[in-house]
Amino acid sequence: ILILFFFILVLEESGYLPRAAFMLDRIMGSVGLSGRSFIPLLSSFACAIPGIMAARTIASPRDRLVTIMIMPLMTCSARLPVYALLIGAFIPKRNVGGMFELQGLVLFGLYVAGVASAMGIAWLAKRLTSRDLPRPLMMELPTYHWPTPRNVAIGLWQRASIFLKRVGGIILALTVVMWFLASFPAPPAGATGAAIEYSLAGTLGRGLATIFEPIGFNWQISVALVPGMAAREVAVSALGTVYALSATGDDTARALTPLIAHSWSLATALSLLTWFVFAPQCLSTLATVKRETGGWKWTLVMAGYLFGLAWLACFGVYRAAVAAGWG
Numbered sequence: 001i002l003i004l005f006f007f008i009l010v011l012e013e014s015g016y017l018p019r020a021a022f023m024l025d026r027i028m029g030s031v032g033l034s035g036r037s038f039i040p041l042l043s044s045f046a047c048a049i050p051g052i053m054a055a056r057t058i059a060s061p062r063d064r065l066v067t068i069m070i071m072p073l074m075t076c077s078a079r080l081p082v083y084a085l086l087i088g089a090f091i092p093k094r095n096v097g098g099m100f101e102l103q104g105l106v107l108f109g110l111y112v113a114g115v116a117s118a119m120g121i122a123w124l125a126k127r128l129t130s131r132d133l134p135r136p137l138m139m140e141l142p143t144y145h146w147p148t149p150r151n152v153a154i155g156l157w158q159r160a161s162i163f164l165k166r167v168g169g170i171i172l173a174l175t176v177v178m179w180f181l182a183s184f185p186a187p188p189a190g191a192t193g194a195a196i197e198y199s200l201a202g203t204l205g206r207g208l209a210t211i212f213e214p215i216g217f218n219w220q221i222s223v224a225l226v227p228g229m230a231a232r233e234v235a236v237s238a239l240g241t242v243y244a245l246s247a248t249g250d251d252t253a254r255a256l257t258p259l260i261a262h263s264w265s266l267a268t269a270l271s272l273l274t275w276f277v278f279a280p281q282c283l284s285t286l287a288t289v290k291r292e293t294g295g296w297k298w299t300l301v302m303a304g305y306l307f308g309l310a311w312l313a314c315f316g317v318y319r320a321a322v323a324a325g326w327g
Contacts, residue, residue, distance in 0.1 A: 032126025267321035
């Protein structure tokens with residue numbers, strides 16, 4: 001995450017980002033956006049929240065709204081722990097064409113899927129909304145200069161502090177909540193199944209499984225998606241709690257990897273990867289959208305279309321994978 005922030009800060013400090021926005025104005029215009037949308041969208045690869053706030057610089061209300069609506073489709077850094085877990089468990093380590101690593105190509109494909117779907121939705125919004133007159137892009141271009149190490153270091157420190165305070169507290173609190181839901185009530189006397197099957201988490205998971213079963217999710221995955229709404233990274237620790245693992249941190253991922261590799265099919269793993277590309281699993285992002293748009297209307301529209309898009313995409317991927325014999 002810090003590496004990603006570092007390169008964005010270097011581009012910003014050197015004066016390159018405004019020029020990149022100017023150069024991409026024609027490409028962005030083909031899908032109904034302006035070059036000013038580039039910088040907020042680029043920031044969203046680190047976290048959608050600062051990207052949404054950066055959209056304030058877009059003068060056109062329509063362009064600003066469309067930019068905000070597609071920002072969750074940019075692959076933010078919070079998804080990387082989930083991607084690393086699933087790719088490590090299900091995608092073999094092999095070279096493709098003697099040049100590329102298969103696991104890296106899959107990760108790259110997830111990034112491309114997010115960007116392509118965002119551009120597709122922006123293009124659709126262009127077709128559905130009234131076409132404005134062409135708006136020439138006018139920007140003040142700063143001179144090129146070497147980034148100041150002090151400013152880059154301060155920027156990294158601020159972003160790391162904000163990330164750790166926000167996500168660290170959420171992960172700790174929700175892991176405790178998940179432990180409680182997975183531990184109470186205790187199984188009845190003479191129970192033969194795992195204790196979690198009789199808990200509140202098990203009941204919740206079986207209820208949600210009716211919605212997610214057509215896209216290949218079992219009740220354990222369904223339960224883990226609930227705390228994952230607060231922050232995507234929580235899904236890893238939530239899966240560890242649901243599967244009654246005692247490991248934490250990196251140990252959780254190492255312990256989960258062989259377990260889910262034997263418990264899930266490849267079709268289920270591909271479906272879950274697809275879910276994390278599209279689903280709006282971050283309440284902080286939705287809260288920021290509400291604040292920036294001034295109400296619940298567009299927040300609910302964003303959540304609704306992203307959940308619908310995620311479910312349909314997962315359904316297509318899962319059925320195709322099952323048809324290919326990966327189910």
